[in-house]
Amino acid sequence: MEANTRGTGRLPAAFLTPGSSSFMDFLSDHQPELLPGKRTLPPVQGVIEAPHGTTIVAVTFPGGVVLAGDRRATMGNVIAQRDIEKVFPADEHSAVGIAGTAGLAVEMVKLFQLELEHFEKVEGAQLSLEGKANRLSTMIRSNLGMAMQGLAVVPLFAGYDLDRERGRIFSYDVTGGRSEEHNFAATGSGSVFARGAMKKLYREDLTQEEATTLVVQALYDAADDDSATGGPDVARRIYPIITVITDDGFRRLTEQEASELSRAVLQRRLEEPDGPRAALL
Numbered sequence: 001m002e003a004n005t006r007g008t009g010r011l012p013a014a015f016l017t018p019g020s021s022s023f024m025d026f027l028s029d030h031q032p033e034l035l036p037g038k039r040t041l042p043p044v045q046g047v048i049e050a051p052h053g054t055t056i057v058a059v060t061f062p063g064g065v066v067l068a069g070d071r072r073a074t075m076g077n078v079i080a081q082r083d084i085e086k087v088f089p090a091d092e093h094s095a096v097g098i099a100g101t102a103g104l105a106v107e108m109v110k111l112f113q114l115e116l117e118h119f120e121k122v123e124g125a126q127l128s129l130e131g132k133a134n135r136l137s138t139m140i141r142s143n144l145g146m147a148m149q150g151l152a153v154v155p156l157f158a159g160y161d162l163d164r165e166r167g168r169i170f171s172y173d174v175t176g177g178r179s180e181e182h183n184f185a186a187t188g189s190g191s192v193f194a195r196g197a198m199k200k201l202y203r204e205d206l207t208q209e210e211a212t213t214l215v216v217q218a219l220y221d222a223a224d225d226d227s228a229t230g231g232p233d234v235a236r237r238i239y240p241i242i243t244v245i246t247d248d249g250f251r252r253l254t255e256q257e258a259s260e261l262s263r264a265v266l267q268r269r270l271e272e273p274d275g276p277r278a279a280l281l
Contacts, residue, residue: 053084088109090132097157129162156169183202232262
């Protein structure tokens with residue numbers, strides 16, 4: 001299926017034949033070995049050791065949704081990377097945060113981005129947010145064989161629904177099962193602790209600034225009890241990735257903004273080490 005760059009310079013017929021608006025379907029028909037779930041893995045005993053990433057959190061607020069993640073990747077009891085990227089834009093009005101096998105998850109995100117871009121170019125319109133969530137579910141399901149060998153990917157998908165005019169959050173399991181989460185959600189090994197923090201602090205009338213503070217607080221609580229989750233690292237200047245998706249589109253907070261939010265949460269914890277006695281926000 002490689003492009004013919006010599007002779008006439010014409011593309012192969014596969015590139016010029018009308019077909020599905022799904023890029024995954026195109027690869028399945030013409031070069032299926034390029035799809036992560038179609039690769040043949042060597043026989044192994046036990047779980048494959050590979051860098052894993054956690055924790056991802058999301059919270060809705062009137063006008064949009066915030067999706068954030070810590071920066072640590074672990075391999076067993078070793079910190080494999082301290083500043084890994086775990087939150088990516090899927091398109092202009094949605095984003096995906098990855099938890100699970102880091103290398104495979106990043107590859108899946110890139111394929112998902114290409115899938116949405118391909119659909120938009122072929123159809124001349126964006127998929128609905130519901131449609132995007134379904135496409136991601138299909139991709140995760142196709143990876144089930146690798147997940148059974150320990151190479152699982154469990155993302156969190158969030159975006160602004162232009163039809164319903166509000167932020168929405170979708171969570172997944174390793175089989176591709178999709179659930180819409182209301183108000184807030186978390187995935188990854190620190191999700192239990194992060195969800196507990198969000199449950200205490202969430203309000204339906206959060207402002208955007210309060211929502212971003214809440215996700216940092218949740219990631220801090222997760223890092224406090226889960227060794228695979230990295231908290232704000234002031235010494236190395238490594239802070240959570242925080243993204244905001246509204247009607248205006250996707251925006252990632254700058255390092256300066258993330259630093260200020262993280263330092264504010266750390267300062268609060270220095271003053272009240274056992275947690276805020278009153279509402280944080």
